[in-house]
Amino acid sequence: MAAQSATSAKDFFRPLAVGAPQPLREIPFRPSRAIHFFDPSNAKMAAKVPGMVGTVDVLLGNLEDAVKADNKEAAREGLVEIGRSTDFGPTQLWTRVNALDSPWVLDDLTRLVGEIGDKLDVVMVPKVQGAEDIHYVDRLLAQLEAKAGLDRPILVHAILETARGVANVEEICGASPRMQGLSLGPADLAADRRMKTTRVGGGHPGYLVREDPPSPTDPAAGVDARRATYQQDLWHYTIARMVDACAMHGIYPYYGPFGDIADVTACEDQFRNAFLLGCVGAWTLHPKQVDVARRVFSPSADDVAHARRVVAAMGDGTGAVMLDGKMEDDASLKQCLVMVELAEQLAAIDPELKAQYDAIGGTDD
Ligand SMILES: CC(=O)SCCNC(=O)CCNC(=O)[C@H](O)C(C)(C)COP(=O)(O)OP(=O)(O)OC[C@H]1O[C@@H](n2cnc3c(N)ncnc32)[C@H](O)[C@@H]1OP(=O)(O)O
Ligand SMILES: CC(=O)C(=O)O
Numbered sequence: 454m455a456a457q458s459a460t461s462a463k464d465f466f467r468p469l470a471v472g473a474p475q476p477l478r479e480i481p482f483r484p485s486r487a488i489h490f491f492d493p494s495n496a497k498m499a500a501k502v503p504g505m506v507g508t509v510d511v512l513l514g515n516l517e518d519a520v521k522a523d524n525k526e527a528a529r530e531g532l533v534e535i536g537r538s539t540d541f542g543p544t545q546l547w548t549r550v551n552a553l554d555s556p557w558v559l560d561d562l563t564r565l566v567g568e569i570g571d572k573l574d575v576v577m578v579p580k581v582q583g584a585e586d587i588h589y590v591d592r593l594l595a596q597l598e599a600k601a602g603l604d605r606p607i608l609v610h611a612i613l614e615t616a617r618g619v620a621n622v623e624e625i626c627g628a629s630p631r632m633q634g635l636s637l638g639p640a641d642l643a644a645d646r647r648m649k650t651t652r653v654g655g656g657h658p659g660y661l662v663r664e665d666p667p668s669p670t671d672p673a674a675g676v677d678a679r680r681a682t683y684q685q686d687l688w689h690y691t692i693a694r695m696v697d698a699c700a701m702h703g704i705y706p707y708y709g710p711f712g713d714i715a716d717v718t719a720c721e722d723q724f725r726n727a728f729l730l731g732c733v734g735a736w737t738l739h740p741k742q743v744d745v746a747r748r749v750f751s752p753s754a755d756d757v758a759h760a761r762r763v764v765a766a767m768g769d770g771t772g773a774v775m776l777d778g779k780m781e782d783d784a785s786l787k788q789c790l791v792m793v794e795l796a797e798q799l800a801a802i803d804p805e806l807k808a809q810y811d812a813i814g815g816t817d818d
């Protein structure tokens with residue numbers, strides 16, 4: 454069969470190189486609550502990776518920012534070594550390659566697909582600007598997969614970290630059947646947009662709304678200190694756009710990094726906002742953040758119990774019922790099914806969570 458360029462809808466699912474694996478028609482949901490970053494050129498960190506198998510859903514060998522320029526080759530070779538020598542079991546192996554305008558990315562992709570392509574689940578591509586970036590990676594991966602004789606396609610995850618990338622978010626998500634998901638890149642995105650925050654993710658105390666002034670008849674009128682302020686989320690708009698674009702294309706949105714490693718409380722809040730809005734996971738940069746991500750991106754046992762009660766009460770799934778004083782109907786049933794299905798998918802790979810869900814009514818398995 455001759456490979457053809459994807460010029461029409463029916464060509465979208467054709468392999469982009471002769472002998473490349475057939476693209477997937479749907480991106481399967483695989484739990485990825487914590488995408489744990491490590492620098493494969495850092496011997497101490499790399500040595501911890503085999504011991505982290507099973508404790509995080511994704512182990513990601515980072516080759517891009519946070520790896521010194523002098524260590525780029527060592528990081529690439531370190532990842533090849535870890536990939537070859539580690540049994541990842543249920544844990545996925547991802548990599549973040551260098552940016553497409555860097556001198557390293559071609560060797561990153563060529564070497565990794567050739568050496569450990571059978572172990573790599575997802576390639577994360579930074580600073581994606583538009584569909585053209587995904588098309589480039591898509592074709593190159595097909596060529597490399599064919600050369601390596603791989604029998605399943607490696608998926609692609611884009612980091613949304615430029616203003617142009619945000620403007621093009623829908624076309625990025627739909628650019629290839631390989632597209633697995635998107636992560637927020639709050640540091641590069643803030644810089645590109647010329648936002649005035651120096652934080653890596655999270656809120657900012659200056660981004661707030663203030664309570665109205667007291668009435669002129671109030672004795673405290675004019676005392677601004679009495680007017681409560683409410684900090685807002687700098688990233689709400691971008692996350693919401695990501696969630697919609699991903700849902701529209703059947704792929705998965707993630708919060709990115711939270712740079713204040715010491716502040717696990719604020720990290721948890723930021724991750725939870727993302728979870729509530731529809732994200733399926735977040736990055737963990739330090740072992741301290743792993744429990745936070747696992748906890749936040751797993752529905753609570755109480756929420757799952759409630760969702761199960763609604764499903765049971767709704768019978769054939771149509772009509773309206775009252776439960777605990779609240780109306781439930783076809784639509785709220787769908788909301789509850791989102792929760793129940795996620796609980797079942799997570800319970801299937803997380804015995805601790807399964808025990809919690811079983812204790813309050815059991816998972817369907
Ligand atoms: C904006 C972006 O692009 S974000 C993505 C890029 N950034 C990253 O990937 C950063 C990854 N994380 C790191 O580099 C490090 O965690 C740092 C630099 C933030 C902090 O590192 P340290 O100062 O060594 O942290 P700390 O001293 O608390 O580490 C405690 C232990 O955890 C280990 N550790 C730290 N981070 C990790 C990690 N990501 N994975 C595995 N082990 C880790 C350390 O090696 C150390 O081990 P030890 O107890 O045997 O000595
Ligand atoms: C995540 C990332 O790469 C950034 O915030 O720039």
Ligand SMILES: [Mg+2]
Pocket residue numbers: 518579614638640641
């Ligand atoms: Mg970045």
